[in-house]
């Protein structure tokens with residue numbers, strides 16, 4: 001589900017279907033639900049029984065894989081620190097890492113950057129064809145987490161993306177992105193919730209007062 005204030009972004013984005021940009025840069029203030037929106041968009045692109053407005057059906061095999069974090073044509077790239085914290089990332093990869101069982105890892109501070117190793121892994125993924133014959137979708141969050149080496153490694157692919165690959169880059173700090181990255185993305189400023197909408201939504205969630 002997306003947040004109520006994102007409905008307009010969603011509907012306007014659906015007008016791009018048919019000539020979907022290969023890289024979309026969803027940006028806006030921190031805390032407005034950009035990542036959730038990107039993930040929902042990704043699910044909509046991968047869903048095999050998409051509804052008329054681009055909404056994922058929530059019931060097909062693709063949607064099931066997606067919600068379990070197992071869709072073979074989907075990758076989410078986040079810094080290690082976030083993956084550990086929020087349980088983001090690819091379930092299959094996490095299992096493999098656990099199976100490795102390297103004890104030494106626990107004491108190391110997880111990185112807050114998206115590293116070149118992650119991008120290399122991603123390039124392997126975009127280099128192979130689609131498993132389901134549809135789109136392949138990559139969510140990158142936060143895009144400003146890309147360190148210089150990682151950003152440079154990604155550039156070439158953003159310049160000449162393989163057919164059917166869609167990058168959804170999410171950023172709260174466009175000013176920290178390399179201009180060369182920005183110029184290869186279609187920029188999409190995300191709508192801020194109006195104060196009354198935000199208050200109403202928070203109330204519905206059982207939050208009496210908006211946090212200061």
Ligand SMILES: [Zn+2]
Pocket residue numbers: 047048049050056057058059060061062063
């Ligand atoms: Zn579906």
